[in-house]
Amino acid sequence: MSPYDDEVVAQADAVVRAAIDAVLAARPREAVVVTAPAGAGKSYAIVSGVAAARSKGLRVAVGTPTNEQAHDLVRALAKRLAPERIAFLHAKHRPFPDDQPPKNARPTHDAHEASVEAIVVGTLSKLADAHARGDLARVDLLFVDEAYQANAVQYYGVGDLAPRHLLMGDSGQLAPFSAAPDADRWRGLATDPLLTAVEVLRRHHPSTREFKLPITRRLDPRALPVVQAFYPGHPFKAAVKHGVRRMVLGKPTAARGMAAFDAVLDHAAEHGWAHAELPAGVVLAADPETIAAIVRLLKRLVERGAFVRSERRATKATLLASDIAVAVSHRDQRSLLREALDAVDLQDVVVDTANKLQGRTFEVLVAWHPLAGLDGTDEFHVDHGRLCVMLTRHRHACIVVGRASDRELVQGIPPASPSYAGYDANPAMDGWYVHEAVFAALADHRLPLPGGTGAPRRR
Amino acid sequence: MNYLDVVLAARARAAGRAVRSASVRHRHIAARPLAMVFWQLGAEPFTAAAVAWGHRPDRRSMAVPGEPRDRTLAFRALSRVAEEFNPWFEYGAAGEGDLPQVVLPNAGNLAMLGRLGRRLAYLPTTGEHAASDELVRFGRHLQFLHEHARYPGQQLVLVLTDLLRTHWATELSHLETQSLPALDAAIEPPAKKSGHEAAFAAERVEIGPAPGHDDDTVLSGLLDTFNAVRAKSTDESLVAPLRGPIEAHFSARIDRAWPLVWRCLDRERQLLEGASVAERWKTDEAALGRHFSWAIASGRPLATKDSSRAAAWKLHSWEAAVAELEMNEAVDDPMRMIPALMSGRAVRGKVIAVDLENRVQGATRRIRRPLVTLETDQPLTLPSDVELYWSGAAKTAAYQIQEVLPSKKKGCTRLVLEHQTQSNVPRPASGSMATFSVYGRSPRPPLMLPDHDPWTHTAPASSAKSDDIETEGENP
Structure with missing residues (x-):
């Protein structure tokens, strides 16, 4: 019996095909947008699109916001389109990270060299820079991956690189953000540099066709009741059937003070979710108690050991430390947690901020709740894109760690937030309600963690 | 709030008065700045009910239109300001070998500057x-x-409330620090009063530009009399004598702010100026030069709206300036380095060895790569591939972590840092304390944009509409 929900997979494939057909048939100065939930197989769809364009003899450019995303796309394109050559245009000081790039990949920082190839991949900034200098030749079709992360400025630079665009992106991810003061001064205007690439098209080309992928390939069906809150008006299903993926933990050995941690792990393994709550309280962002709790949780998980079974292979596999990640909001949380995990030999566990983890997949994810221990909400912490990234990285289980008082931050009446002429959206209010909905969806998975014990002590 | 701010606010609370949050001054204070204080009517923010300006604490000029809602009277008063402001701003300050610097008591006055500017800048200079x-x-x-x-x-x-907040930590909330009298009282409370009590009392002192309820009630009566007597006349010989009571009203209110402005400014002047401040003063000079060549030489007003391109440039330059400012302040001021030290973006320790002759194999030959060994008792949370800069010469090449070694000293680690240059540039001396941080030469690439809006950022020809205010030119 197939481990996949064949109907959903067929629907998703049909949407991808329709979107590719639409952009191939588009008139000059037309674009197509494909919106996907987390882990929908966007990269795969882009590669399919590039293949279809190449079979028609078109020259193609592929751009993404970050270097890491570009690297992944080069690997994927080189693998599926071999022996066709893929040029990777990079900045002089950011070469392709692999010692041995795929045989048919051509990493170069010389745009003239890249222009020779029929497929050019690069970050949007690099493509834009080379294009503005007149070094990078125009192509027939531009693909933009992670288009909801790309801001209007990045998109501005590559606009005239091709007469037809296909934009692919995850609407739940972190929106473009700026540390500049007054960065909201253009909000509501079509010229706002912080619009996403998708919003730029909607503002200037309202007739742009949009497609929605109805599938998530990464997430398990158990994840959906929580994750759906991030995608209002966008129904989707998991590609994998219920019960296909399983995580079996090793038997707990008797250890003092570990009962609460074992309960969290057992619950997460069984239900795919656990919302572990430390005692209520307002704490500093890089709270030592939370760090201690996450370290103990992960140490216990690795000690007990786990097997994971999935649709990928029939036999069970051992859960490795490198299959586990911790998602945080702040760099200092990352630094201190990294230090604490290294100290207990958990070097292989990945720790990073949500924006760095965008696009990555792990078997188990620990999410340090963005609102954990705060005394109030602000635009940064209430941005549900951050929570969405944290809660959509896992294939088996996600353990949310916070404090029992966090949910109170989004109860009652939302705080006043500025409004802007010509801008109906209200991200602060949306974030508030999404947070509230996620807390509600996680209500059945709440488990207490003891505070106070084991906080790392400094000299 | 970073952790340092939290700690300092707690210290201010314990001390009963504000504490310095900077060990050097992070803004330039010109030798002879121009202070300006505005007042408006409660319900009419787009015109000035009184303007005071001057270069000295003991001398100020004042322009009061009487009835600021009357265009003729309002413009007559503002013209008086303009006649003194323009020559000073355009070449007077330069004649004294400096740039023109305007000092304002609070953010409300800055907003007033913006509203008046917007109102006056586009007026017709011909016609009826x-x-x-x-x-x-x-x-x-x-x-x-x-x-x-x-x-x-x-x-x-220089908006004084912002300047003071840059240099002082108080227990006041963000809203409370918008009041210059309160902020000043928290910094220098009168004898036998805590900063908290003093600020609480001083907060009730209104210094404008928007009037408090009591001030407005008094003024309302004066305006009614003024308007009744002048009977819509704007004849200067008639209205000038009638202005007396209104001028006296504002004069008393401006005197609440005037000495305060200069006292606060002089207090900050005592602080030694940060090393990077002069460099940023040059950036200001360049911006001023661009403004003059646009506003005076070309004679054209600014566009009222930014194009996509102009907005992109502006955002990019602001983002670069934010990063530059954070870097400047951290490198200039050990106190501003503390947040970086606390969040794993900097390390401080004792230099225990400097090896200038270390060589590594380059592409063709062995090249010199001096090593600096630092002993630190800080927990190390730096990523291993981080590029660090010595704060003593942050503009030279970066250092890379070559090795992390245990130290014999308890709780310490040794960091071997490799300087990525063979040039003879300043390096920390053995035995000295040194800070290495991520703050240094910023490799931020310049923004390259195409000359014209791409098709994605323009409406298709058929549906293009032009309902925008006509804009002439763009920001440089």
């Missing part, structure tokens, strides 16, 4: 309702100053 060139140019200068004041780290406009 012509305004004087002088007034329009004044408006453009105000508009420029208001816009430039948003540029992170700029120093042409």
